[in-house]
Amino acid sequence: MSELTKMTIAAARDALGKGEVTSLELTEACLTAIDGADALGAFVHKTPDLAREMAAAADARIKAGEADKLTGIPLGIKDLFCTKGVPSQAASRILEGFRPEYESTVSQKLFDAGAVMLGKLNMDEFAMGSSNETSVYGNAVNPWRVNGQDLTPGGSSGGSAAAVAADLCLGATGTDTGGSIRQPAAFTGITGLKPTYGRCSRWGIVAFASSLDQAGPMAKDVRDCAIMLEAMCGHDPKDSTSADLEVPDFEAMLTGDIRGKTIGIPREYRMDGMPAEIEALWAEGRKMLQDAGAKIVDISLPHTKYALPTYYVIAPAEASSNLARYDGVRFGHRAKLSQGDGITEMYEKTRAEGFGPEVQRRVMIGTYVLSAGFYDAYYNRARKVRTLIKRDFEDAFAQGVDAILTPATPSAAFPLGQSDDADPVAMYLNDVFTVTVNLAGLPGIAVPAGQDGQGLPLGLQLIGRPWEEGDLLNTAYALERAAGFVGKPEKWW
Amino acid sequence: MSIDEKTAAHVAKLARIRVDDARLPELAQEFNTILGFIEQLSEVDVEGVEPMVSVEPMRLKRRADLVTDGNQQAKVLSNAPDAREGFFAVPKVVE
Structure with missing residues (x-):
């Protein structure tokens, strides 16, 4: 059964379509995996009855030949999303007992596309944190370990990252205000995309910083992110900042052909004290994209x-x-x-x-x-400096840069508890490579690209032009294929 | 710019978060660490720069000014810690 939970969304979709597996079988496999993984602290509200009901409906839909993009695919939903009748408390004590009377637009869109909800996922309280240690539910734990030591899965979407990396679900929703999708994705060896500000409706998502918050997919590979994103985004009259733009078929844009694309390498992201392994991975990423036919240029983002x-x-x-x-x-x-x-x-x-x-x-x-x-x-x-930060990116794009390559995080996953005595500013530095993207409202994706000396996953980040997630996903797809990252955590939980 | 205990207490009051007096020195210290970090922004030349209002220069959508929803009193009150006779109940506000 556990093999089923290891499937990508694309593979499961094909198997469901061919009748090789049912949504109920997939869902049961995930529920079993979830029940065996309490040590990870990833799922904080399990919804097995709802999941079985949704899976049965999905199977009926498939049988009737009415399958949609995600019909029958079991997903986890971050606790920040309001889900009707299901506890939604942003990992905070202040929302204890809160059961919304409504469904967030993003989760509703996923369910309309046929997805099955397995439960709610752990996170930092109100999405404020980079290690999932501020949650009222307790820590989420990274499925990757070193010498038996518990590591952070990152934050704030730590439960989402741990659940996808440990194959408890096929994909998960995250939200990203300063790096909360991309940093945990990098720490757990999965792929996470923050879309352009306005791509996904924020309606029904507990608000942290409204001009920065965006929902996005966290999944096992780039293709799965493309599939999920298409279902999640689109204009919503209930969020006046959601863009009234056509939603492209992101998956169809994954050709892997990036010949002639220009990739910028920002010199300001080379930081003092950056681990040699991160520096080396970044250089490798640059070479991979070059070998795939992209033109590499050094750029400057002076206000970084x-x-x-x-x-x-x-x-x-x-x-x-x-x-x-x-x-x-x-x-x-x-x-x-x-x-x-x-x-x-x-x-x-x-x-x-x-x-x-x-x-x-x-x-x-x-x-x-x-x-x-x-x-x-x-x-x-x-707010004025924010204008200058955005202008740096506009200047780079005006010079013909299609995407920007950076490390996703300044380190690999660190031990839980490390930050207890540290000053808050030290924790904030985790977001040094990701936060610029939120301030400028751009799309960014973290792709697993290598492992450090201890075997922990490391990610690279690609930053795209506004509204060009399709192009960004395609560049990420080329990077994914070149990097060939297949690492999986050894099961200990 | 340094925050003293009096300022920390004032900020806590404005934020409507009760902070014990004993914790004020530590809180003031934390504020000073974070504000010290933020202080770097004073180096930036922002002369003539417009403060950002929205990352994408978009005009917010407008909708017709019509009633589209309503009559959901029970749902509105369903999560209230204290709801009585169709209202949210709070401690006495006026004498």
């Missing part, structure tokens, strides 16, 4: 070093506003009040009990940078 500080003004500012809704009135947790407590005490106690330390820290930083007297010095300045 200011991306993280810009992000740590804008994201907390937007978060402090978005998270104001958690007040203990309409949903989730409300603190027990003492005699004489009024409404202010109710807000303050509820939010102190409901938010974890990292969320509290970011809400307060956001409050500070937006407060009277500091708005111009911090928030407006950061």
